Amino acid sequence: MRLLTHNMLSSNIKGVTNGFPLRIEIEKVVEKQVEFNPDFLKNMFPKIEWKALVNASHSMGYVELPEEVEPSRLDSEDFLHKFHHALLELHLEEGALVCPETGRRFPVSKGIPNMLLHEDEV
Amino acid sequence: MWYLCMFYHRLLDYRKAEVESLAQLFANDEEDQYKTQRLKWRLPLHHHPDSPFHFVDLPSEDVARNVSNRSILVKGMYELWGEGGSYEELEEAIRSYPDERKLPYLEPDSTFKINVDTFGKVISLQEQTQRIHGLSYIPFKGRVNLKSPEHKFWLMETDDYGVNNGLPPIVQRRIFFGREIGGADRKLLPTYQLKSRTYLGPTAMDAEIAFLMANQALVMPGKLVYDPFVGTGSILIAAAHFGAMTMGADIDIRVVRDGRGPDCNVWSNFKQYGLPMPIALLRADNNLPPWRTGLKEIFDAIICDPPYGVRAGGRKSGGRKLMKGVVGPYTVPDDKRTDHIPSTASYSLVECVHDLLDLAGRMLVMGGRLVFFYPVVREDDNVNNSFPEHPCFQLIATSEQILSSRYSRVLLTMVKTSQYTEEIAEEARLKHKDFKENHLKWLEDGNLHSAVFSPSDLPLNGAADAKTSKEPKPKYRGKYV
Structure with a gap:
């Protein structure tokens, strides 16, 4: 699971009002290279919850992203590479996503998060 | 230009x-009418x-080339030099085609090749050569190169x-002569054919159709494409081939995570074809x-083949009995939560398509495309043309593919033209x-399975009757091809 996916997902258990961002529990992180595409990053940037991305990248051990960011930073090649790395190349292979409100664990196995709810959660 | x-x-x-679709994809901004009009x-x-x-009228030769090279169904795109009902008429037409359009392709230092093609009949090599020699009134100055000519004439x-x-019925002989501009790369199809793919499911999408779907969705490098019923990934493979970032979800964990072993999932x-891996796969409902x-x-396109309950049925969260109201919600004991496998209930096609349209309305960018198959029951060859709608x-575009005498599937291409508003969201909630x-x-209403598989109403009184009641083979197969 890449951090782009993490940035899109929330816990949708019945009754949970703020299921975002999910806390990351790490068992195994791998880096997977993805082709660098500045246009894709520029398109994605306004849709990203920046704080959640920064915190998620910290929990994966990557501390290069600035806490606050202005859209003008997108002109910097260096920044784009860091953004690219955090968003697309850090990959949670084994672990879990944890609902911030209820503590429910959504397991991540072989890089695939299991977001399906139990019968009593729908 | 035509x-x-x-x-x-x-x-x-x-x-x-x-x-x-491809003309829209390749026309540049000055060729606006080709982007907005049919x-x-x-x-x-x-x-x-x-x-x-x-x-077909296209803005320029470049667009015509890009469209035909990217397409799957265009055998060739040509600049027509002449046509006629006989070889005499053809000669007259080619002679009167302006020299300034012809001469640049007939230069002495160029190489060329002439192909002869027929539709609906076969002609011998000898006849083909005769026909080529019959074109000697065209002042070809270049050298013939059969392997890699600069200019191909047809x-x-x-x-x-x-x-x-x-x-299709034909009234009269017609002959065309033209210069080739481009044509589909059909070599893609044997490369991606399902029979040589490692991991397949029962409803894996045929490679040719998957590429057509990707073309309908205007897939390009740097676009983000989502398939909510990813299965074995056969649709996303086509999208990834055209350079898109792909994302897929499926409710069945066995399909997305485990596959059939470590190198069969x-x-x-994606690895088999050297394509970039999906950006994300997840198990979701x-x-x-x-x-x-x-x-x-966030998505530029959503492409999918929803489960219509004929070859594969849809599933959603919530137990079968729970949804029927037979039992109350099952509370999972705390010690069994970790590895609990939640039960699922049938997911009717109507509901599935409703959810899909709602999701697409919210998640697609403006101008983004939703491309999916929708099944229709055929009655006496009249297809009931009511398709799902969304504000x-x-x-x-609607493109029908006939699957049996009972039903066909229609590929629907939709463009997002209005914003997803609060009112629309509220209506979807209700x-x-x-x-x-x-x-x-709803499950009863959307039951396509019985319409497709129920025994026919015709009385079958022995083989003799069955034979006589058999209709003669249709004269013209139309969409059956």
Whole structure:
């Protein structure tokens, strides 16, 4: 699971009002290279919850992203590479996503998060 | 400018739609009318609408080349130098075609090749050579190169090939001569054919159709494409081939995560072709998508083949008995939570399509495309043409593929033309509730399986009767090809 996916997902258990961002529990992180595409990053940037991305990248051990960011930073090649790395190349292979409100664990196995709810959660 | 477009004689309903989509993809901003309006089409004299020959108006030769090279169904796109009902008429037409259009391609230092092609009949090599020699009135100055010529010329002929051979009826002989501009790369199809793919499911999408779907969705490098019913990834493979970032979800964990072993799963399918892996695969329910509130307009296209309950049925969260109201919600004991496998209930097609449209309305960028298959029951060859609608979307293409005498599937291409508003979201919420409360009724209404598989009403009194009641083979197969 890449951090782009993490940035899109929330816990949708019945009754949970703020299921975002999910806390990351790490068992195994791998880096997977993805082709660098500045246009894709520029398109994605306004849709990203920046704080959640920064915190998620910290929990994966990557501390290069600035806490606050202005859209003008997108002109910097260096920044784009860091953004690219955090968003697309850090990959949670084994672990879990944890609902911030209820503590429910959504397991991540072989890089695939299991977001399906139990019968009593729908 | 008008070009002669010759199609492969298959998937007739998909041919023009593909060219229209690709023209939109490749036309540049100054060629605005080609982006916003439908293309102009014209048929050759006396030709049936299902004929493989069409004339199409495209903004430039570059666009015509890009469109045809990217397409799957365009056999060739040509600059027409002449046409006629006989070789005399053809000669006259070619002679009167302006020299300034012809001479640049006939230069002494160029190389060329002439191909002869026929539709609906076969002619011998000898006859082909004769026909090529018959073109000696064209002042070819270049050298012949059969392997990699700079310019390819085509002499194409249709003739009265009689009836009852499954081809569109033809009234009169027609001959075309033109310079090739481009054509589909059909080598893709043997490369991606399903029979050599490692990981397959029961409803894996055929490679040719998957590429057509990707073309309808205007897939390009740097676009983000999502398939909510990813299965073995066969649709996303086509999107990844055209350079898109892909994302897929499925409710069945066995399909997305485990596959059939370490080198036989969705990831390995992408590896097999050297394509970039999907950006994300996840297990999620299309009925209760796990996207955070506030997330919208993130996908450039959503392409999918929803489960219609004929070869594979849809599933959603919530137990079968729970949805029927037989039992109350099952509370999972705390010690069993970790490895609990939640039960699922049937997911009717109506509800599934409703959820899909709602999701697409919210998650697609403006101008983004939703491309999916929708099944229709066929009655006496009349297809009931009512397709799902949504206030955010405009339906721009419908292409039917007949699957059996009972039903066919229609590829719907929709464009997001309006914003997803609060009112639309509220309406979707109410509808979602209605589906949940009247689970059984909706399941009954959307039952396609019985329409497709129920025994026929005709009395079958022995083999003799069955034989006589058998209808003669249709004269012209039309969309069956």
